[in-house]
Amino acid sequence: MIDQYKPKQWGAMFFQKTLVCILLLTAVPLLSEVVVAAELSIVISGIENSKGVVRAALFNKPDQFPEGEVLIADIQNANNQGVKISFRALPAGDYAVAVLHDENRSGNMDYNWFGFPQEAYGFSGRKVFGKPSFKDSRFHLPEEGKSIFIRVK
Numbered sequence: 001m002i003d004q005y006k007p008k009q010w011g012a013m014f015f016q017k018t019l020v021c022i023l024l025l026t027a028v029p030l031l032s033e034v035v036v037a038a039e040l041s042i043v044i045s046g047i048e049n050s051k052g053v054v055r056a057a058l059f060n061k062p063d064q065f066p067e068g069e070v071l072i073a074d075i076q077n078a079n080n081q082g083v084k085i086s087f088r089a090l091p092a093g094d095y096a097v098a099v100l101h102d103e104n105r106s107g108n109m110d111y112n113w114f115g116f117p118q119e120a121y122g123f124s125g126r127k128v129f130g131k132p133s134f135k136d137s138r139f140h141l142p143e144e145g146k147s148i149f150i151r152v153k
Contacts, residue, residue, distance in 0.1 A: 039090070042056055044151075047078055047079065059071055059098070060096075090141060093140070102119060121152055123137045
């Protein structure tokens with residue numbers, strides 16, 4: 001079977017296969033999207049005691065903030081000296097954060113008879129009272145990362 005191929009044909013097939021491999025190897029890096037992983041550090045202050053835990057939730061969908069689908073969340077023991085929570089390997093983009101000092105570890109915000117929160121909470125952005133919008137709480141996370149400060153009340 002090998003006898004039916006002439007040496008010139010072997011050389012041409014080898015050249016074609018080599019050329020295809022070189023083109024594929026050089027094209028793959030050009031086609032892949034570069035994803036840079038950023039770190040977000042959240043420094044939380046205003047915690048009145050060391051009871052319970054501090055919960056932080058990161059959102060990237062405006063229609064889900066602050067009580068819907070969470071992109072990523074973390075829980076740390078409460079500390080009246082402050083708490084730092086970090087989220088790593090995030091793509092650059094717009095985000096919003098909601099924080100709760102869950103003193104009784106119920107996993108939810110506790111309310112009094114009048115509907116006012118009984119536990120401290122805060123959001124990225126400036127608005128503390130009432131339900132904030134994603135627009136009010138939004139910040140941009142650049143590729144090099146960022147630290148934000150949230151004071152719970």
